[in-house]
Amino acid sequence: MMESLSFNKEAIVSSPEITRKSWLQRWLLRVIPYAMNNEKSATVTKTKAKTTNRSSKQIRWENFFRNALVWIAVAMVVLMLGVFVTLCIQSIPSFKALGLKYLWGRTWDPVNEVYGAWPFLIGTLLTSFTALIISIPFSFAVAIFLGEYYPNGWLSNFLRNAVELIAAVPSVIYGFWGLFVLVPIVRKLESGIGAPPFGVGIFSASLVLAIMVIPYAASLSRELIRLVPSHLKEGAYALGATRYEVIMKVILPYTKSGLLAGVLLSLGRALGETMAVTMVIGNSSAIPSGKFFLFGPGNTMASVIANEFTEAATTTYLSALIELGLVLFLVTVVINMIGKRIISRFTNE
Amino acid sequence: MNKKPTSPINYRLAKSRAYQVLIIIFAMAITIPLFFIIGYIFVQGVQKINWTFLTHIPKPVGESGGGIANALVGSLIIVAVAAVIAIPIGIMCGIYLSENKRSKLAYWSRLSVDILQGVPSIVIGIVVYFWIVKPAGGFSAFSGSIALAIMMLPIVVRSTEETLKLLPDSLKEAALALGIPYHRVILSVIVPCGISGILSGVILSVARIAGETAPLLFTAFGNPYLSGDIRKPMQSLPLLIFNYATSPYDDWRDLAWGASLILLLWVLLLNIFTKVITRRWKIQL
Numbered sequence: 001m002m003e004s005l006s007f008n009k010e011a012i013v014s015s016p017e018i019t020r021k022s023w024l025q026r027w028l029l030r031v032i033p034y035a036m037n038n039e040k041s042a043t044v045t046k047t048k049a050k051t052t053n054r055s056s057k058q059i060r061w062e063n064f065f066r067n068a069l070v071w072i073a074v075a076m077v078v079l080m081l082g083v084f085v086t087l088c089i090q091s092i093p094s095f096k097a098l099g100l101k102y103l104w105g106r107t108w109d110p111v112n113e114v115y116g117a118w119p120f121l122i123g124t125l126l127t128s129f130t131a132l133i134i135s136i137p138f139s140f141a142v143a144i145f146l147g148e149y150y151p152n153g154w155l156s157n158f159l160r161n162a163v164e165l166i167a168a169v170p171s172v173i174y175g176f177w178g179l180f181v182l183v184p185i186v187r188k189l190e191s192g193i194g195a196p197p198f199g200v201g202i203f204s205a206s207l208v209l210a211i212m213v214i215p216y217a218a219s220l221s222r223e224l225i226r227l228v229p230s231h232l233k234e235g236a237y238a239l240g241a242t243r244y245e246v247i248m249k250v251i252l253p254y255t256k257s258g259l260l261a262g263v264l265l266s267l268g269r270a271l272g273e274t275m276a277v278t279m280v281i282g283n284s285s286a287i288p289s290g291k292f293f294l295f296g297p298g299n300t301m302a303s304v305i306a307n308e309f310t311e312a313a314t315t316t317y318l319s320a321l322i323e324l325g326l327v328l329f330l331v332t333v334v335i336n337m338i339g340k341r342i343i344s345r346f347t348n349e
Numbered sequence: 350m351n352k353k354p355t356s357p358i359n360y361r362l363a364k365s366r367a368y369q370v371l372i373i374i375f376a377m378a379i380t381i382p383l384f385f386i387i388g389y390i391f392v393q394g395v396q397k398i399n400w401t402f403l404t405h406i407p408k409p410v411g412e413s414g415g416g417i418a419n420a421l422v423g424s425l426i427i428v429a430v431a432a433v434i435a436i437p438i439g440i441m442c443g444i445y446l447s448e449n450k451r452s453k454l455a456y457w458s459r460l461s462v463d464i465l466q467g468v469p470s471i472v473i474g475i476v477v478y479f480w481i482v483k484p485a486g487g488f489s490a491f492s493g494s495i496a497l498a499i500m501m502l503p504i505v506v507r508s509t510e511e512t513l514k515l516l517p518d519s520l521k522e523a524a525l526a527l528g529i530p531y532h533r534v535i536l537s538v539i540v541p542c543g544i545s546g547i548l549s550g551v552i553l554s555v556a557r558i559a560g561e562t563a564p565l566l567f568t569a570f571g572n573p574y575l576s577g578d579i580r581k582p583m584q585s586l587p588l589l590i591f592n593y594a595t596s597p598y599d600d601w602r603d604l605a606w607g608a609s610l611i612l613l614l615w616v617l618l619l620n621i622f623t624k625v626i627t628r629r630w631k632i633q634l
Contacts, residue, residue, distance in 0.1 A: 065532035080461035141375030170560020244365035272469025336467035
């Protein structure tokens with residue numbers, strides 16, 4: 001409706017024979033002449049700037065503005081593809097040298113030119129999932145608290161601001177705090193249960209991560225819990241359900257896909273988190289094993305990149321690190337996309 | 350549904366009450382680590398901050414004293430350049446997305462912004478390293494700004510789009526009916542109406558990138574001296590905290606505690622500022 005009202009150059013360009021082509025061709029045909037046109041009109045403008053009247057100047061501005069909008073939207077797509085393509089191109093040397101077995105190679109030994117990503121994949125999965133398991137009860141409790149029990153009032157304001165604060169604190173500060181406060185506590189705990197007292201390690205990293213990812217699941221789940229139609233809840237209350245039963249049998253089943261999406265967003269965040277993890281995980285390329293595998297030092301994909309990228313001397317070494325980055329990129333993109341898809345389906349219903 | 354015989358009402362009510370208490374305890378528990386962290390940083394940092402701390406550069410190992418002036422200046426420059434790059438582009442893209450909700454390009458653009466938002470910051474660092482640092486032949490503050498701008502863009506785009514989407518069409522139709530050209534309609538009617546949402550998104554994104562470390566590791570790199578040249582490596586607050594926190598020297602660690610407090614205050618102030626803006630400038634329609 002709006003597009004037909006405003007002066008629309010795109011409508012003029014899209015003649016019947018163009019509309020038969022695929023959207024990409026159509027779009028290229030539409031956009032490329034714009035660039036040419038613009039440059040021409042810009043040069044013409046300079047020569048007769050004084051004679052132009054107001055309205056033609058305005059039309060030129062208007063077209064320029066529209067084109068700029070389109071180009072910037074294109075630039076976003078180019079930027080995203082650029083990130084992906086750069087990672088792919090730069091990881092070719094490692095792919096050639098190491099092949100697919102790189103992903104489940106068990107040793108990472110840059111000195112002897114042996115590269116295997118398995119310890120980091122395991123380290124990443126261990127830290128992320130431990131963090132998720134620790135954080136889920138808290139983030140859901142916050143969501144139910146804010147969405148159902150106390151949607152308004154000073155207490156909920158306080159908690160909402162606290163959750164936002166948790167998201168706002170920079171990750172390097174979490175790492176610093178974790179290194180000097182959490183690590184000694186974990187070390188005591190470890191010597192208490194008989195594990196080797198490293199202090200730093202996968203468990204410490206998971207604890208720090210658990211705090212950091214709470215806001216992502218909590219704020220999304222809160223929104224979704226508030227979207228539950230009140231007639232469903234009122235119906236359940238009218239049947240004599242207690243509040244607990246309403247939450248368990250109406251609200252949570254209704255929002256379960258959305259809650260899953262919130263957890264996925266938290267997971268995406270946990271997988272890619274770098275600084276806090278790098279500072280407390282202990283940076284060891286050994287595969288976590290044994291009875292106390294959770295307490296040993298390890299490395300995640302992000303932390304190994306952060307630690308070794310600037311030291312990587314050979315092409316294969318550097319490229320192997322970038323391939324880790326590519327894996328990280330693909331995994332987080334897939335997880336985020338699934339999460340966003342679930343959310344959009346949920347909010348459209 | 351096949352149900353078990355319902356338990357007595359008192360039992361159910363007690364269960365409900367117990368559940369509520371449990372939820373409250375768990376929900377409130379998350380504030381404990383938060384205040385512990387903020388309090389700890391505050392206590393550690395506040396002793397270290399004084400005038401010398403803010404106006405001097407770090408001393409070499411073995412000498413006590415010194416400050417973080419280089420990191421403060423560096424952080425300001427890097428973040429400012431990133432903001433100058435990202436804000437106009439982000440707002441324009443947000444305008445495009447809200448104006449063309451259903452076009453193919455908008456779909457792909459929105460998807461790209463979503464993907465960029467989820468990309469781990471360290472990956473952005475790698476990519477910018479190959480885009481700018483390697484061709485230019487060395488680490489530079491400018492490349493750090495580019496990396497931060499890429500981190501910042503999605504937040505600005507999404508907040509602009511979400512804000513402008515909420516404005517009624519009648520607003521734009523009325524402006525167009527007066528014969529105002531399209532770009533003036535957008536720039537003098539639509540954007541001013543949504544300015545509180547856009548501004549809060551912008552400030553929030555600045556707060557977010559101010560604390561980012563990972564993309565700066567391979568781009569701005571850090572620099573122990575005061576530098577104002579964006580073509581050279583530059584120190585920034587998060588980088589300084591990371592490097593000095595993991596160093597074995599007490600003097601450097603003290604600097605890192607002070608720097609943490611400054612960074613924390615900066616980020617918190619920006620967040621509070623966002624809140625004030627959204628509350629104060631809420632435009633009634």
